[in-house]
Amino acid sequence: MARRAGLVALLMIQALSWVFVTDAVADSAFSPNKFAAIVVDASSGEVFYSRQAAAVRYPASLTKVMTLYLAFEALDRGELKLTDKVVISPRAAARPPSKLGLRSGEYLSVAEALDVLVVKSANDVATALAEKMAGSEAAFAKQMTAKARQLGMQNTTFRNASGLPDPRHVSTALDLAILGHALLRDHPRRYAIFRQQETVFRGARIRGHNALLRTPGVDGMKTGFIRASGFNLLTSGVADGHRFIAVVLGGNTASARDQFMRQLLRASFTSLAVRFAGDTLPVATLLGAKDPLPSAKEAVGIVRAWPAPTELSGACGAECWSIQVGAFRHREQGRRRLNDLAARFPQRFSRASQQIVPSGELHQARFAGFNEVAAQQACEFVRSRAEACLVVRVTR
Known part of the structure; x- marks a missing residue:
């Protein structure tokens, strides 16, 4: 018992040390009407931290995770090939930045389009790929919304393939975590694409926007920004074989968003380690004054974001x-x-x-x-x- 208590105490000291030596998240780092966050255990679906996670927000370029999910499905079904051409239409060419900048009539391969979507977050390529798969971006957006419902994303509506501003194009931190989990679960072999920090397109090096990929343990996912949303981030982090999926929405700057995400992940892994040692130390407690909205109350308490895997062996009885x-x-x-x-x-x-x-x-x-x-x-x-x-x- 004494040994366990000593281990718990050590873990608490270590946890508190990193909390207090990191720079504080300033009060102005997040706008309350844009901020939302959630951290979920990828295996069990247990929610370790939640702030306004069910509140409707603008997903911005986190939308492209669903665009990629549907592209992966089309590849798996044989309806799409990595070598297929994606032609830039006049509508795609006219999309605002971030964009690749190809002219109408030019094309790239599906493989190139997927890489550019992840690294460059190119809106023109998102539109062109949507048109390739569904005939029009509007038709593709309907498929996106239908898939969202199948996955359990109950408060998400997609109006385009990129996340460009549209007042009806909305999601929640909870729904985006569900999307991240679904992509990992359903397309594990293709997930590595989200680890890319840069790519090369026709001899030109393109660097990505996701600085968090340089953080040990973070192995992928997506950034996003429009003025209406602030700076958004969907992240997956792994330590000692255990994975968390986290979403932070509404940062006033990319650096503030990234800093808070690092703190969330560290606090989540520390909370888990303390639990394994036989005690409890909630993520919110570890964050302390760095919690942007410590008094936020969820309209619906979120205990589990998705069902835990059902045990198969020996579970069926007679x-x-x-x-x-x-x-x-x-x-x-x-x-x-x-x-x-x-x-x-x-x-x-x-x-x-x-x-x-x-x-x-x-x-x-x-x-x-x-x-x-x-x-x-x-x-x-x-x-x-x-x-x-x-x-x-x-x-x-």
């Missing part, structure tokens, strides 16, 4: 459930289907038992070992990607 994701003439086709889903969505299916069940001339591809609720959720997830899925009850 009745187990499977999900069937296809029936194939050849066993190897079914195996490839299961391996593909497990690789694309590891947090959903990497721990599920894979089964090939003969049925006449066909081979049914199934993930097994779910309870009923988990099976229904897993199938809904697969169907949300326009792919077939059937829930199957298996009596032991």
